[in-house]
Amino acid sequence: MAExxxxxxxxxxxxxxxxxxxxxxxxxxxxxGVDEIFGYPGGVVLHIYxxxxxxxxxxxYLVRHEQAAVHAAEGYARATGKVGVxxxxxxxxxxxxxxxxANAYLDGYPIVxxxxxxxxxxxxxxxxxxxxxxGITRSCCKHNYLVKDVKDLPRIIKEAFHIAKTGxxxxxxxxxxxxxxxxxxxxxxxxxxxxxxxxxxxxxxxxQILNALKLLYEAxxxxxxxxxxxxxxxxxxxxxxxxxxxHIPVANTLMGIGTFPAxxxxxxxMLGMHGNYWANYAVSNCxxxxxxxxxxxxxxxxxxxxxxxxxxVIHIDIDPCSISKNVNVDIPIVGxxxxxxxxxxxxxxxxxxxxxxxxxxxWFAQIDEWKQKRAMPVVNSDKIAPQTVIQKIYEYTxxxxxxxxxxxxxxxxxxxxxxxxxxxxxxxTSGGLGTMGxxxxxxxxxxxxMKDKVVLNIAGDGSIQMNIQxxxxxVDYNLNIKVFIxxxxxxxxxxxxxxxxxxxxxxxxQISSPDYVKLAEAYGAIGIRVQKEEEIVPAxxxxxxxxxxxxxxxxxxxxxxxxxxxLAGDPINKVLLSNDVVDEP
Amino acid sequence: MKxxxxxxxxxxxxxLSSLSGLFSGRGYNIESLTVAPTIDNEYSRVxxxxxxxxxxxxxxxxxxxxxxxxxxxxEISMENSVSRELxxxxxxxxxxxxxxxxxxxxxxxxxxxxxxPKTYTLQIxxxxxxxxxxxxxxxxxxxxEIVRSGLVAITKENQFMMNGK
Ligand SMILES: Cc1ncc(C[n+]2csc(CCOP(=O)(O)OP(=O)(O)O)c2C)c(N)n1
Ligand SMILES: [Mg+2]
Numbered sequence: 001m002a003e004x005x006x007x008x009x010x011x012x013x014x015x016x017x018x019x020x021x022x023x024x025x026x027x028x029x030x031x032x033g034v035d036e037i038f039g040y041p042g043g044v045v046l047h048i049y050x051x052x053x054x055x056x057x058x059x060x061y062l063v064r065h066e067q068a069a070v071h072a073a074e075g076y077a078r079a080t081g082k083v084g085v086x087x088x089x090x091x092x093x094x095x096x097x098x099x100x101x102a103n104a105y106l107d108g109y110p111i112v113x114x115x116x117x118x119x120x121x122x123x124x125x126x127x128x129x130x131x132x133x134x135g136i137t138r139s140c141c142k143h144n145y146l147v148k149d150v151k152d153l154p155r156i157i158k159e160a161f162h163i164a165k166t167g168x169x170x171x172x173x174x175x176x177x178x179x180x181x182x183x184x185x186x187x188x189x190x191x192x193x194x195x196x197x198x199x200x201x202x203x204x205x206x207x208q209i210l211n212a213l214k215l216l217y218e219a220x221x222x223x224x225x226x227x228x229x230x231x232x233x234x235x236x237x238x239x240x241x242x243x244x245x246x247h248i249p250v251a252n253t254l255m256g257i258g259t260f261p262a263x264x265x266x267x268x269x270m271l272g273m274h275g276n277y278w279a280n281y282a283v284s285n286c287x288x289x290x291x292x293x294x295x296x297x298x299x300x301x302x303x304x305x306x307x308x309x310x311x312x313v314i315h316i317d318i319d320p321c322s323i324s325k326n327v328n329v330d331i332p333i334v335g336x337x338x339x340x341x342x343x344x345x346x347x348x349x350x351x352x353x354x355x356x357x358x359x360x361x362x363w364f365a366q367i368d369e370w371k372q373k374r375a376m377p378v379v380n381s382d383k384i385a386p387q388t389v390i391q392k393i394y395e396y397t398x399x400x401x402x403x404x405x406x407x408x409x410x411x412x413x414x415x416x417x418x419x420x421x422x423x424x425x426x427x428x429t430s431g432g433l434g435t436m437g438x439x440x441x442x443x444x445x446x447x448x449x450m451k452d453k454v455v456l457n458i459a460g461d462g463s464i465q466m467n468i469q470x471x472x473x474x475v476d477y478n479l480n481i482k483v484f485i486x487x488x489x490x491x492x493x494x495x496x497x498x499x500x501x502x503x504x505x506x507x508x509x510q511i512s513s514p515d516y517v518k519l520a521e522a523y524g525a526i527g528i529r530v531q532k533e534e535e536i537v538p539a540x541x542x543x544x545x546x547x548x549x550x551x552x553x554x555x556x557x558x559x560x561x562x563x564x565x566x567l568a569g570d571p572i573n574k575v576l577l578s579n580d581v582v583d584e585p
Numbered sequence: 586m587k588x589x590x591x592x593x594x595x596x597x598x599x600x601l602s603s604l605s606g607l608f609s610g611r612g613y614n615i616e617s618l619t620v621a622p623t624i625d626n627e628y629s630r631v632x633x634x635x636x637x638x639x640x641x642x643x644x645x646x647x648x649x650x651x652x653x654x655x656x657x658x659x660e661i662s663m664e665n666s667v668s669r670e671l672x673x674x675x676x677x678x679x680x681x682x683x684x685x686x687x688x689x690x691x692x693x694x695x696x697x698x699x700x701x702p703k704t705y706t707l708q709i710x711x712x713x714x715x716x717x718x719x720x721x722x723x724x725x726x727x728x729x730e731i732v733r734s735g736l737v738a739i740t741k742e743n744q745f746m747m748n749g750k
Contacts, residue, residue, distance in 0.1 A: 138602065
């Protein structure tokens with residue numbers, strides 16, 4: 001093992017004051033630079049809330065459901081790159097948090113979730129509000145802890161933040177029993193960490209880098225896929241510079257949106273199930289695929305057997321498990337995207353190899369030809385097309401540079417397709433877990449983190465009803481969130497599959513909604529309804545001009561479909577462009 | 586194809602369940618799993634016998650490594666290691682079979698550790714092929730109960746041992 005890398009004697013900052021665990025927790029959070037947390041109180045964490053009562057360095061945001069606290073913490077982390085923090089009570093408070101934890105785990109964002117637990121001597125007795133949270137979360141978090149002694153608390157908090165934000169980021173759960181919360185100790189915050197089993201690799205192996213560059217220099221049809229790892233490592237500048245230097249087109253995954261400017265001529269936009277036709281074709285026909293920070297989820301590879309079968313694959317990822325898990329990789333490079341791309345760029349700029357841009361002329365001509373093929377709205381109706389709403393939202397908000405969250409469904413895919421993002425951390429969506437109900441609380445977190453920004457949540461009528469209670473949170477803190485509901489009266493994405501694959505049996509997918517205008521008003525927010533095309537822009541303008549939460553209910557055509565569409569299991573170049581146009585190679 | 590993995594972990598609460606949870610959660614097989622502290626009580630050695638093709642084994646090793654408390658994961662090959670299993674086996678001992686049982690025990694250097702009017706209990710130590718051979722020879726006589734420790738293995742050189750740990 002790599003000796004001496006992380007293993008140094010724990011040196012501690014001494015303090016003479018004795019305090020209870022609850023207070024120590026807050027002091028530790030302060031040391032980690034936390035000044036805002038999301039949470040919900042209950043029995044076993046009452047001492048923590050008592051400490052928060054007079055705490056002037058941590059502001060607590062009271063949500064309306066613990067799932068929302070965790071999504072908000074993730075939204076906060078996604079918008080800022082900092083670690084988001086959520087606090088819940090034991091039992092139901094903690095089990096409510098699970099979806100949030102799993103969501104952050106699959107998308108790889110750093111959060112620390114602190115759950116209360118019954119006293120250590122009661123654990124295992126089925127005590128009131130006891131749940132085995134360490135057991136339950138084991139498979140959906142990066143790491144977890146049960147704190148058994150208050151003396152361990154500072155070390156555990158320090159480790160938790162370190163683990164959450166380094167390597168492949170992810171959620172860390174700290175289960176904090178009642179007796180530890182009230183136990184007294186002197187507060188000492190360790191300066192150094194001792195985690196001998198945890199040493200993420202940051203720099204790429206120099207020989208692999210040379211091998212990768214050699215392939216890329218000689219490639220005639222190269223493509224870069226940029227994923228969420230580029231956001232996590234903050235490597236968008238390096239990636240952009242590298243792609244431009246070697247003149248390679250860039251496709252991005254859903255999680256990688258914003259890592260390469262959408263308006264650059266090298267941008268292919270999103271690939272995958274609902275990705276651009278030309279992005280899927282470019283990836284399918286490339287001779288060298290350079291993947292950066294993506295786990296090759298089935299939503300982007302389609303049929304694995306047919307994915308890039310003729311291409312050489314180079315893959316950078318900080319998580320060795322992501323490499324050769326789904327797609328076989330010829331040149332694996334374990335490391336942090338930013339470090340490795342910096343190394344690669346420096347090497348390329350030595351110009352030991354001639355970079356022959358003409359080599360790729362034909363390739364770009366071919367891509368331009370593919371770019372002619374586009375999907376169009378498919379239903380001819382007098383109702384508003386949902387795509388039009390998203391397009392107009394884009395046109396009338398792009399200059400104010402908002403943070404755009406979405407829920408999950410058709411509206412999410414249309415947003416990913418039509419809203420053009422030129423930088424990372426601007427688009428917040430649940431990719432890996434695909435959690436309906438994520439967007440609204442995530443918007444709460446983003447709005448708390450970025451107080452001078454407008455935050456949009458582009459929502460479906462189904463999804464918004466999953467965490468709609470958070471409207472009260474928005475009103476309480478006057479968060480500048482605009483919820484744009486694409487109201488199609490259906491669980492549209494599921495209906496779309498039923499239309500195509502299940503003989504139009506719309507089983508349980510028609511979904512009713514409350515009157516969102518009245519609902520918004522009942523909560524003390526503003527509600528606007530839009531039924532005609534000419535009302536779209538004024539409604540958006542009014543929503544943006546108002547400082548505070550607004551619901552806009554866009555009544556749209558129910559039977560519109562998301563195209564392009566690659567059916568699950570098909571190769572990604574078998575693309576449906578509309579209801580009756582299939583484009584096959 | 587069977588593979589033996591040797592995993593060095595920190596002796597922390599929950600390590601074993603994260604490890605076994607990883608196998609069940611991701612659909613990997615566990616043939617056997619043994620765990621005990623190393624010479625340094627802060628660490629434990631886990632020996633896992635599992636099966637799968639090369640790609641699966643590679644993923645298992647990487648996933649094991651990903652656990653925060655894992656220090657080292659190594660695949661142990663037959664050639665470079667010594668592996669042993671301890672088996673306690675209770676076999677029906679009819680009068681006419683007793684000498685046969687003793688003969689088998691002698692050949693395989695098994696010990697008789699308990700005797701009753703109707704049974705012998707044997708203690709067998711050996712690698713997988715030896716253990717398998719004894720079981721097959723005794724099976725026709727009626728094995729009443731068998732308890733196996735699972736395989737433990739050690740490399741012939743100090744390839745993946747941490748200094749003394
Ligand atoms: C929590 C959760 N439950 C179920 C699903 C399955 N699902 C995926 S999309 C979808 C429909 C979403 O409907 P809506 O929010 O109205 O969005 P639309 O597709 O109509 O734009 C459903 C039910 C999910 N992703 N998440
Ligand atoms: Mg809908």
